Amino acid sequence: MPTNKSTLKRMRTSVKSGMRNKARSSSLWTYEKNFRQAIEEGNLEEAQKLLNKTFSLYDKAIKTNVVHKNRANRKKARLTAALAKARNG
Numbered sequence: 001m002p003t004n005k006s007t008l009k010r011m012r013t014s015v016k017s018g019m020r021n022k023a024r025s026s027s028l029w030t031y032e033k034n035f036r037q038a039i040e041e042g043n044l045e046e047a048q049k050l051l052n053k054t055f056s057l058y059d060k061a062i063k064t065n066v067v068h069k070n071r072a073n074r075k076k077a078r079l080t081a082a083l084a085k086a087r088n089g
Contacts, residue, residue: 024066028057035079039086047083054079 002008031054038047055076061067 021064021066024057024061024064028054028061028067031057032075032079036082039082042086044083044087047086051079051083 002011031050035047035050035054038044038050058067058072058076062069062072
């Protein structure tokens with residue numbers, strides 16, 4: 001157990017930020033899952049709304065360093081491709 005005041009504070013803040021990051025990434029996964037379910041059900045209007053919300057969440061995750069920029073952009077491209085494929089075929 002650390003004895004420094006700054007180390008104790010760092011431990012507390014890292015736990016808080018870890019919980020915050022976990023919540024953000026969990027909501028990302030949830031919206032992505034709901035988006036894929038909407039596509040499977042053929043509900044393309046709902047899928048478009050979920051896609052917009054997912055994009056917004058990924059952009060916020062990039063800004064707060066929860067997700068790397070390249071990973072988020074790759075996910076967004078694949079989700080968009082999935083919606084385009086559902087519309088065309």
